[in-house]
Amino acid sequence: MTNDILQALQTLKSKQWVDLTHTFGPSSPHFSMFNDAQFNTLFSHNDGFFAQQFSFAGQYGTHIDPPIHFVENARYLEDIELEELVLPLIVLDYANEAALDADFTLHIEHVLAFEAEHGIIEPDTFVALRTDWSKRWPNKELFNNQDDEGNNHIPGWGLDALQFLFEERGIKAVGHETYDTDSAVDFRKKGTLEGEYYVLAQDTYQVELLTNLHLLPAKGAIIFNIVAKPEKASGFPVRSFAILP
Secondary structure, three states: OOHHHHHHHHHHEEEOOOEOOOOOOOOOOOOOOOOOEEEEEEEEEHOOOOOEOOOOOOOOOEEEHHHHHHHOOOOOOHHHHHHHHHHEEEEEHHHHHHHHHHOOOEEEEHHHHHHHHHHHHOOOEEEEEEOOHHOOOOHHHHOOEEEOOOOOOOOEEEEEHHHHHHOOOOOOEEEOOOOEEEEEEHHHHHHOHHHHHHHHHOOOEEOOEEOOHHHHHOOOEEEEEEEEEOOOOOOOEHHHHHHHE
């Protein structure tokens, strides 16, 4: 009898796999309110084995945010089902716009322009916003992109685009290359990360600080978000990768 699962695995292994995850360490860019990570050696090979201790905020490096990160009485990381972590992947490429304007904010008209070229965005998909901001990693100064007054200028999602994608297109989750869902200019204007709250209030997750989105097609790939299972976690570094069609 043919084993369909093993056949599927062989098919997947014949495809191109793309790592969407930054390598991170104590000097990596991170949200300004978090301390630098600390990596300490507990035992060396002189002791007979090599072991380390790691200390970092849950939202460090390429990471996953479950609903509880912003929404009270919502699901923790451990509550996300395995099937939710593997999804068809859509990549909205607005890298050129972000290169011209670091305050670029994705709105409904940008989503509709994407659909005019690539077709309607299907339900139950993972939609990633490509801005090529990840190419600034691991340089903190370039990543934060601050002006003379210390304000970050970083692109991101607009609330209207997120509402359209979740409510009209029925997508499952989103991801991006930056610290936050919202563009920095939107955050300063509104004083809150309303886009991030909105996403997590949909009882789903998002992945932040993705990389290598420039290697992916607009449609057809699958994203895997493989993450540890710490108890009652509000977020954790994730190993995200894509398999191309």
